[in-house]
Amino acid sequence: MAAAALASVNAFAAIAPASSGNGELILTVFDDTAKVSYLMDLGVTIKDFRTAADAVRVASENVSAASPVTNAAYSANWSLAGTEFSSFVAASNVANWRWVVTGGDSTGSAVGSQVFATTVTGGDDASAITTGTQKSALTSLNAYVVANNAKGDAANVNLSTAQNGSVFGSADNGLYALGVGNWLGKNAGKSLSFSTDNALGSSSVFNTYIRAGSSNTASTVLDTFDNVSGQSGLFSLKSTANGYALNYTLTAAPVPEPSSYALMLAGLMTLATLAKRRRG
Numbered sequence: 001m002a003a004a005a006l007a008s009v010n011a012f013a014a015i016a017p018a019s020s021g022n023g024e025l026i027l028t029v030f031d032d033t034a035k036v037s038y039l040m041d042l043g044v045t046i047k048d049f050r051t052a053a054d055a056v057r058v059a060s061e062n063v064s065a066a067s068p069v070t071n072a073a074y075s076a077n078w079s080l081a082g083t084e085f086s087s088f089v090a091a092s093n094v095a096n097w098r099w100v101v102t103g104g105d106s107t108g109s110a111v112g113s114q115v116f117a118t119t120v121t122g123g124d125d126a127s128a129i130t131t132g133t134q135k136s137a138l139t140s141l142n143a144y145v146v147a148n149n150a151k152g153d154a155a156n157v158n159l160s161t162a163q164n165g166s167v168f169g170s171a172d173n174g175l176y177a178l179g180v181g182n183w184l185g186k187n188a189g190k191s192l193s194f195s196t197d198n199a200l201g202s203s204s205v206f207n208t209y210i211r212a213g214s215s216n217t218a219s220t221v222l223d224t225f226d227n228v229s230g231q232s233g234l235f236s237l238k239s240t241a242n243g244y245a246l247n248y249t250l251t252a253a254p255v256p257e258p259s260s261y262a263l264m265l266a267g268l269m270t271l272a273t274l275a276k277r278r279r280g
Contacts, residue, residue, distance in 0.1 A: 015041045015165075017145040018106040018116075018138045022047050025103035025117070026145065027078070027246050029237070030169075030177045030197075031092035032186055037169040037177035038088035039148055042078055042246075046103040046117055050208065052076075053233060053250050054225065073250075080244040087168040098197040099237045100185050101206065101246070106138035114138065114211040116220075118184065119204035119235050121195035126207055129192060132216030134209050136191040143181025151175060203236040206248070225250065 016024045022045045030037035044052075053074045102118040116134050120126040129137075148167050151174065169175030182189045185197050198204045209220040225233030233250040 014149045015145050016045060017149070018104040018142040019146075021105055021107040023104050023106075023141070023145070025049055025101060027080075027099065027101050027237075028177050028183075028185065029080075029088065029097055029099045030185060031088075031096040032098065032178060033096050034092050035171040035176050035179070036088055036091045037175070038080070038085055039167040039169060039175075039177065040078070040080065040085075040246075041165055042101070044076075046105055046115055046208075049103070049117075050115075053248065054208075054223065075247070075249045077248075078246040079242070080246065082166055084166040084168040085244075091168075091170065094200065097200045097237075098186065099200065099246075100197045101204075101235050102141055102184060102196065104138050104141055106135070106142060108211075109214065111212055112210055112221075115208055116141070117206065117208040118196045119198060119206055121197055122202060122204065124194035126192075126194040126205075128219050128222060129209055130216060131211060131213060131218045131220055133192060134211065134220050135216070137184060137188075137209075140182045140184055140189050140191050144177070144183040147180045148175060198237070200244075201236075201238055203234040206233055206235050 015026060016022060024045050025042040027040040027042055028037055029040075053076070100119055102116075104114075104116040106114055106116075108114060114134065116137050118137075148169075167175055169177055169180070171179065174180075177183055178185050178189075182191065184191060186195065188195050206225050208223045208225070210223065212218055212221045234248070236247050236249075238245060238247065
């Protein structure tokens with residue numbers, strides 16, 4: 001399914017925040033040296049994205065982990081363009097760009113009712129967070145979205161009247177991403193034990209953390225989007241022939257060729273022979 005199809009279905013006038021019960025995914029690109037950022041409404045809610053691209057749906061969403069939803073060929077693309085992005089490019093140094101994709105649902109108190117989704121900095125251990133940490137992350141995300149919806153973009157166009165809009169943020173206009181609502185990005189806004197941003201040209205896993213208990217110390221359920229049949233779900237932000245684009249792909253791991261199996265078997269036999277000689 002192409003991103004354009006998703007956006008046409010979900011043409012929201014303003015970014016749906018986490019407090020709406022079905023927040024939209026947003027991309028943020030920032031330069032922390034120049035203190036400028038670019039926010040882009042991806043035009044798809046967290047629930048719709050999970051339906052389209054999730055590798056595993058947890059039991060709390062009435063789908064058995066033993067019979068997961070899979071979509072091995074899913075991909076989506078978003079082009080970065082427009083006045084807001086041009087303002088960001090002009091004010092930043094591309095070598096300093098960092099990017100994050102995040103979204104969530106902060107409503108309800110039942111198990112499975114709250115979801116926080118984010119990219120993860122390559123190499124960081126993001127294996128588990130508590131319900132309390134999830135709440136803090138969702139609060140931070142919600143404050144960031146609400147602030148941008150209320151104040152609008154650098155051209156003074158309020159996002160409440162702009163479908164799937166974008167925002168150029170800076171220290172001057174008060175919308176610089178890392179300065180709004182303790183937002184998640186570099187060092188994860190002190191809400192998480194891991195960071196969520198990556199460099200231009202790099203790829204990132206996309207994790208969802210789902211409420212699993214009422215206690216703030218209870219662990220959330222983690223869905224890494226890549227834990228079924230070797231599938232790998234990744235976001236990436238790259239330079240292209242036509243500018244810059246965000247891409248999401250969920251692809252199945254390639255099946256080893258017969259020659260690969262033969263090499264593996266030969267290697268195992270060699271190890272077994274060496275082990276036998278040592279014992280002898």
